[in-house]
Amino acid sequence: MGKVVTSEVLRFMTDCFKSVGANAKAAEQQAELLLRADRMGHPSHGLNRLELYINDIIKGACQPNNQPKVLKQSASTAWVDANNVLGATASHFGMDLAIKKARDTGVGWVTVKGSNHNGMAGFWAQKASDQGFIGMAFTNTSPLMAPTRSKKQALGTNPLSVVAPASQGESFYLDMATTAVAVGKIEMQLRKGEPLPHGWAQGPDGKETTDARLAFDTCCLMPLGGGEKTSGYKGFGLAAMVELFCGISSGSNYGHHVRSWSHSGAGGPANLGHCFVAIDPENFAPGFKDRLTESIQHWRQLEPTDPKLPVQAPGDKEKALARQSDARGTVSYVKQQIESSAALAKRLQVKPMDVVLDD
Amino acid sequence: MGKVVTSEVLRFMTDCFKSVGANAKAAEQQAELLLRADRMGHPSHGLNRLELYINDIIKGACQPNNQPKVLKQSASTAWVDANNVLGATASHFGMDLAIKKARDTGVGWVTVKGSNHNGMAGFWAQKASDQGFIGMAFTNTSPLMAPTRSKKQALGTNPLSVVAPASQGESFYLDMATTAVAVGKIEMQLRKGEPLPHGWAQGPDGKETTDARLAFDTCCLMPLGGGEKTSGYKGFGLAAMVELFCGISSGSNYGHHVRSWSHSGAGGPANLGHCFVAIDPENFAPGFKDRLTESIQHWRQLEPTDPKLPVQAPGDKEKALARQSDARGTVSYVKQQIESSAALAKRLQVKPMDVVLDD
Structure with missing residues (x-):
């Protein structure tokens, strides 16, 4: 595992997209999308996919x-x-x-x-x-x-x-x-x-x-x-x-x-x-947001079958992971991901991600 | 099991709703809704629910x-x-x-x-x-x-x-x-x-x-x-x-x-x-209906894991049951359902359903 400062992940992915010809706005928007997935605990949809998009651009299958x-x-x-x-x-x-x-x-x-x-x-x-x-x-x-x-x-x-x-x-x-x-x-x-x-x-x-x-x-x-x-x-x-x-x-x-x-x-x-x-x-009916909050809080407070596993409202898991990531100011990646990103940096001649090793 | 001519089911349910004060249109529309469920093989949503709705009207919980x-x-x-x-x-x-x-x-x-x-x-x-x-x-x-x-x-x-x-x-x-x-x-x-x-x-x-x-x-x-x-x-x-x-x-x-x-x-x-x-x-794009048909027919033609169980498109089962019911011109009900409908007819003083016994 390795940790990368959140803004550095964004910088790296944006640079990669720019290096293959994407304009600044397109590059930043795509990088922001991938970063959010990593922050919310869906790494399959994050940095992990960068190379796929880059290859699509290089081959002309995507025209950013x-x-x-x-x-x-x-x-x-x-x-x-x-x-x-x-x-x-x-x-x-x-x-x-x-x-x-x-x-x-x-x-x-x-x-x-x-x-x-x-x-x-x-x-x-x-x-x-x-x-x-x-x-x-x-x-x-x-x-x-x-x-x-x-x-x-x-x-x-x-x-x-x-x-x-x-x-x-x-x-x-x-x-x-x-x-x-x-x-x-x-x-x-x-x-x-x-x-x-x-x-x-x-x-x-x-x-x-x-x-x-x-x-x-x-x-x-x-x-x-x-x-x-x-x-x-x-x-x-x-x-x-x-x-x-x-x-x-x-x-x-x-x-x-x-x-x-x-x-x-x-x-x-x-x-x-x-x-x-x-x-x-x-x-529709006034009070939508309050009824929604009352429902979400009701679900969380339901008696759990296993006292160690509290009931979660839809999205609670993702939001908690994002909060943790943001509090740390870093995103964690498995070793394989860090290595393939370094290889991609080399291939695209982009400044590699600055990785903070795990403590 | 008993069979009832489809139009007779509709007549019976409509009469029941009218007997507790529903106007003709409300009675017919609700009966038609219940009948469709029976025809499509969802008996839980059909005649089975009639008494529940009738009781709601009698108690004033529903005002038809x-x-x-x-x-x-x-x-x-x-x-x-x-x-x-x-x-x-x-x-x-x-x-x-x-x-x-x-x-x-x-x-x-x-x-x-x-x-x-x-x-x-x-x-x-x-x-x-x-x-x-x-x-x-x-x-x-x-x-x-x-x-x-x-x-x-x-x-x-x-x-x-x-x-x-x-x-x-x-x-x-x-x-x-x-x-x-x-x-x-x-x-x-x-x-x-x-x-x-x-x-x-x-x-x-x-x-x-x-x-x-x-x-x-x-x-x-x-x-x-x-x-x-x-x-x-x-x-x-x-x-x-x-x-x-x-x-x-x-x-x-x-x-x-x-x-x-x-x-x-x-x-x-x-x-x-x-x-x-x-x-x-x-x-949206022209050709919606053709793409949908092509998809539905593709799903049906997929090689099944078990040759005896062909792949069905969503709704195929319900549509086949409705076709069979309509070809027979009757709807089938379990004995218990026939009996409780007869009891309801008596209670509401409505002409009971004319039941054709199973062959």
Whole structure:
């Protein structure tokens, strides 16, 4: 493990994006998106992904200095072509539009095609919530999940996020893949040498497996809910719903047409689809924020089954990790991540991250 | 088992509602809602619930001849007080408004307070889809689900539904409780004398139980995803999201404030909250319906893990059951249901259902 001062992580990632030609704003916005994931304890969506985006730019699969364009709009909707910019540029554009429309009509619903990975979905829903709206964000991703009864993958981890402002400094924060878990969790079990719980992953025969190595190599995730008996078809339905809002609505690549995960930027533009929604809660009953806070605090105060494991409201874990990271002023990375970042710095001729070793 | 001609079920339920004072339109709409659930293979939401609604009307907890009222509206949103009418009356009113606004601005988002159970969520999303929109429907319900780590219930089964029109006679149909299963499924295991799968229900000690009798008596459901290791907190988050859209937005009863299930109409008005959304897919990329159909047909054609169990698209099961029921022209009910309907007919002095015995 190594620790890096938060501002230094931002500096490093921004420099990397600039070094391959991204303009300052695009570079900073993408770096900020990745940093937030690291601060909130989702390292799979942070610095870990930097090289993937860099490679996409180098190969021309991503063109960070293009401008997203509105193709069609109505009072409350917009259809956007991201023109292959970085996911952060596309998503700021999309959510800004949704917020503007929500200000005018109460709701904004924006779909985006021609985009790239846009990181942690919660970042985008949070953006709307920071301005007083209920924010929702959806994105499609590369096929990794097998629909219930299917031997093979057909949909991505297709995350959805809903964030809403509450009183007393609280907020509702839900950011979840519609698979039972992300691939990173399988990797962690593999490293620990532990079997997987039921309902996480399938082997090459299409049957559930608890063998972490087999699951990692097969990379075929089960939907939220696991197998059919435990209602995994609901998780499949949710992933399909996300695709309906993203690729099927926006005309981007969708479902099985989305390119496979590629670390090397091969396979051409990702042409991913996103969906951004903003809703003004003030348009409904007065007292929204107070009822939300009362609910959140009620959940936390429920008697836990195990006294050592208090009930957490959605997002409590992520917020606590961000608070800890911010109090320390540093972000922690595993050794492998520190090393690959150093190698990337060398390759791009960027000043390497200044790493503070663990105490 | 007994079979009843479909139109006779509708006649009987309509007569029951009229016998306790509901006007013809309210009675027919509520009967049609319940019948659809029976036809689609969700008997828990059909004739099975008739007596509950009747008792609510008799006790004055539901006032079927009131008029819902718009309390506040903007171009794309409306806040409605259902004034304690039947769930079907409230929901037709809410979804009609959402569709009207979607026609004008691209999106309609309507929250409703002061309502009663509004049956199968899919009925309402389907209503929007039938008119060419992506429809969404949400409702809160009585507390039955324990948030992850909690010993006790704090949220309902809080269903969500998304229905969208596709080409070639296809449609996307997702209608799901955000719990792993509904109570009815536990009852079925109990009748069969079989243990529960993992991740369905908790016992009185707050721990997962596979004992069907204990689970049925405790009536404490686990969220979609089951326990914490299998990401049950995502199902909890989804149930909380539904409550955010319904009770927390509309100012109805919400979460732990919703009255318990009551078969006798005790406990006063339910004051439930709903949310109805309509989105015009024509506002985004042309070809929405074709991409959706291509996806649905792709899912169905995926190689199944077990050749005897073909992959089903969301809603395939419900649609097939409705087709079978409609081809027969009858609806099937278990003996107990037939008997309790006969008793209800006697109590209300309504002509009993004409039952065709099973062959």
